Amino acid sequence: MRKELFVGLALSVAALAVVLISGALDLELESVALLGAAMGAVVGLVPDRTASMRLAGFVGGFAFAWIGYFVRAALLPDTTAGRGVAVALTLLLCLGLTLALMGRLPLWAVLLGAGTFAGAYEFTYAAAPPEILDTSVSTATTVLLTSAIGFLSVAWFGPEHEHAEERELAERRTPHGSARGATPQHSQDDTVGLDTMMGKN
Secondary structure: OHHHHHHHHHHHHHHHHHHHHHHHHOOOOHHHHHHHHHHHHHHHHOOOOOHHHHHHHHHHHHHHHHHHHHHHHHHOOOOHHHHHHHHHHHHHHHHHHHHHOOOOOOHHHHHHHHHHHHHHHHHHHHHOHHHHHHHHHHHHHHHHHHHHHHHHHOHHHOHHHHHHHHHHHHHHHOOOOOOOOOOOHHHHHHHHHHHHHHHHO
């Protein structure tokens, strides 16, 4: 419970800071502050592979969703079938990346990245498909920035740090001088006593 409390507080403070700074500097991050921060926190907290692999998977899926919108704008009709093909293509690219790297990138992180971009950009794209060059870059920049802030705000509570603390605690509990592979003192004493008894017999 204590970890959840710290994570929630850290993420809340980070999201609040994003909104306040965005308003002061007119960065227009408010609309994706919660989405980006939450998705970045998920990547930072899920104990699966390393943090770098989770981040790489997220960014890869994010890029594939971005590519999917360009394919949709340039080659596919603005119909239900066209949108369906674009979605299927994006998901196949996500799967292909995971298979090509033989599972080193977690599939869930790749899908999370794709879903994050699509969730942030779909309504903007639908409002003005011809403006995809400008609107997609703006959306990608703001979402990646808020996702990075969310990831960094919970980095100290991620599985890597947690495992490091567990290893340090285990080392502290280990008696001094009892290195791995060393024979305990009581076992040596028992062996000497047994040899003495056998010699007497």
